[in-house]
Amino acid sequence: MTPARxxxxxxxxxxxxxxxxxxxxxxxxxxxxxxxxxxxxxxVGAFAGLRYAPYGVLFRVLVAPRLGPATEREDEAPPxxxxxxxxxxxxxxxxxxxxxxxLVGAVATGLALVAALLNAAAGFCLGCELYLLxxxxxxxxxx
Amino acid sequence: xxxxxxxxxxxxxxxxxxAAWWLRTRSGAVRTTGAGVxxxxxxxxxxxxxxxxxxxxVQFATAFCAPCRATKARLEQLRTSHPGLxxxxxxxESQLEAVRALDVRRTPTLFYLDRSGALLGRSSGAxxxxxxxxxxxxxxxxxxxx
Numbered sequence: 246m247t248p249a250r251x252x253x254x255x256x257x258x259x260x261x262x263x264x265x266x267x268x269x270x271x272x273x274x275x276x277x278x279x280x281x282x283x284x285x286x287x288x289v290g291a292f293a294g295l296r297y298a299p300y301g302v303l304f305r306v307l308v309a310p311r312l313g314p315a316t317e318r319e320d321e322a323p324p325x326x327x328x329x330x331x332x333x334x335x336x337x338x339x340x341x342x343x344x345x346x347x348l349v350g351a352v353a354t355g356l357a358l359v360a361a362l363l364n365a366a367a368g369f370c371l372g373c374e375l376y377l378l379x380x381x382x383x384x385x386x387x388x
Numbered sequence: 389x390x391x392x393x394x395x396x397x398x399x400x401x402x403x404x405x406x407a408a409w410w411l412r413t414r415s416g417a418v419r420t421t422g423a424g425v426x427x428x429x430x431x432x433x434x435x436x437x438x439x440x441x442x443x444x445x446v447q448f449a450t451a452f453c454a455p456c457r458a459t460k461a462r463l464e465q466l467r468t469s470h471p472g473l474x475x476x477x478x479x480x481e482s483q484l485e486a487v488r489a490l491d492v493r494r495t496p497t498l499f500y501l502d503r504s505g506a507l508l509g510r511s512s513g514a515x516x517x518x519x520x521x522x523x524x525x526x527x528x529x530x531x532x533x534x
Contacts, residue, residue, distance in 0.1 A: 272400075273390060273394060275393050347390070348392060351390070351396040358404075362404040369407075373452045373495075374495065376450055376495075377480050378493055380484065
């Protein structure tokens with residue numbers, strides 16, 4: 246049996262704060278390229294794993310040593326799924342901005358910002374909670 | 389400065405604030421519901437047997453739900469001091485029919501049943517520790533309690 250990969254709970258929260266700030270700057274500047282960078286950050290966390298997520302690395306190298314050892318750890322799957330949701334929104338937003346539909350870009354970025362801010366400030370993972378609603382809406386894949 | 393973006397940013401902050409407030413007031417609170425006959429039937433079809441314990445807590449969870457894991461650990465801990473408590477964990481994703489029938493929208497969603505099979509209430513979001521402890525203490529007294 247391989248144990249599920251665990252992360253310090255403070256890591257994803259820290260990352261969510263940075264994400265919130267980056268997305269706010271995207272909205273204020275209307276920069277599709279900055280959003281593209283954030284989309285890549287999401288993609289690394291979602292597809293390669295949180296150990297490689299840029300903000301997670303930043304947390305481990307710069308922040309965690311100053312905070313002391315982790316008191317609480319959690320399974321990687323929920324925050325990783327959240328990164329995937331963020332990636333989807335950032336991808337739509339980037340395409341919107343770069344294809345000349347700034348409203349699409351702004352709305353997708355705004356939705357991602359709501360999710361990131363709720364995660365950062367309240368520890369609430371919107372994508373994780375909506376996962377079941379999305380699954381419910383479709384017929385079951387398995388018999 | 390992008391005016392549309394600034395407007396969306398303002399709206400996003402407002403939505404996040406309202407959502408945080410709603411979660412603080414509603415999430416995890418145990419609600420009593422109406423006649424629970426059909427709920428009991430659905431839960432029974434999942435293998436829930438309320439007659440085996442003083443209080444049966446059924447949790448619907450998914451793999452992507454961090455609060456579900458915390459809630460499961462909390463229930464297991466309560467079970468060590470409250471032998472009359474039973475906890476059943478249902479993988480919501482593999483029981484979508486029951487999920488629809490019970491109108492489970494979020495995970496974790498918990499159902500609380502007494503020994504007679506009466507539905508005491510349900511809650512969505514991680515239950516509040518104090519409320520959960522009080523509910524368990526009221527229906528499944530701790531070992532050694534008078």
